[in-house]
Amino acid sequence: MARIAAIVTTRKDEAAGGAPIIHVADRERLKSVSNLLEKALDCAAHQIHEDMIILVDRHQKNR
Amino acid sequence: MASWLSGHPDLAGVALGTFFGASTRILMLRSDYRQYPAYPHGRIIHMALGLIAGALGAVAVPALFNKDYTAITFLALAAQQFREVRNMERNTLSAIDQLELVPRGAAYIEGIAVVFEGRNYLSILAALLTSLAVTLAGWGAGIAVGALYLALMLKFRKGKTIRDIARVEFADVRLDGPDVHVGGIYMMNVGLEANRRIIAEQGIGFVLTPKSDDAKVTLANLGQRQAILHDVSTRLGIYRDDGEPALLPLAKLELASGKLGLLVLPRERDRDKAMMAVTGVPLLEAAVRMPTEANRRKGGA
Structure with missing residues (x-):
């Protein structure tokens, strides 16, 4: 099963739960932080809506 | 050459059988875009195995004609060996697959491994038929049967796409x-x-x-x-x-x-x-x- 590795959002009230939530100030920061996290975690970034991106871990060993 | 072949029917059968058996294997061994078997060492392994397959198939016929029925156990031994080939291919490809940017996948690897095993049996069959033809009808017939087999092989070796x-x-x-x-x-x-x-x-x-x-x-x-x-x-x-x-x-x-x-x-x-x-x-x-x-x-x- 895929796992949410991190949530990056500008709207802090919309995300809660087990994955690390990274709160950013604006959409520019959202882009740059997600980009960095995608490369660092090797997890694909998926856009939920314009203010929230989740990083999804699909590595075999985590299944 | 011709008189030697007629004078030694058993040897002629074995020699021609081995030749056509090994040629069958070599003809089916192509390094194409899949780059497998890897040139040149992977090829050497399969050429050697093809030669062995050919020799085994070719020897069986004269042995059986001399009422040496235990010769059939050699074929069983060969089958065992070639199952090993399939294992070898599967293991190698699976190991390599982890380092591919776009992996082949288990199904493709299994397909390739099965083909490697199957082709060795085809090469035994070529040797067997050639050797049988030589024993029954002389070396001329052996060459004809061997060549016909090779031609059929070339025609049918391509699978569906x-x-x-x-x-x-x-x-x-x-x-x-x-x-x-x-x-x-x-x-x-x-x-x-x-x-x-x-x-x-x-x-x-x-x-x-x-x-x-x-x-x-x-x-x-x-x-x-x-x-x-x-x-x-x-x-x-x-x-x-x-x-x-x-x-x-x-x-x-x-x-x-x-x-x-x-x-x-x-x-x-x-x-x-x-x-x-x-x-x-x-x-x-x-x-x-x-x-x-x-x-x-x-x-x-």
């Missing part, structure tokens, strides 16, 4: 916000602007329409889909790197119609070559299903 089961067409890669579509089939959600741009620029889309109900099942097989992605990526290169999880060539079904949407990110954006690569992908034995045959009732209807 995607071309036989599906109509392949180009389709536009369309980005709708984060969603990537190929010919109207939803593929994936891409979060980053940079990746979307790369997919829009580099991506080539295909839609594979199955030609029959059986073909629908085959195209839906995950192993077959992975084989298509691997082959296309090998032939055209791949715009991808480790640590770029979003740049993934992908195949997804349109559930309602059974069509397969294909998104590839080739390094070489040559549409004709891409088309050739997709249509030329071999059908995997493991993926071919015949539900229409299985469900056919006896006595029509």
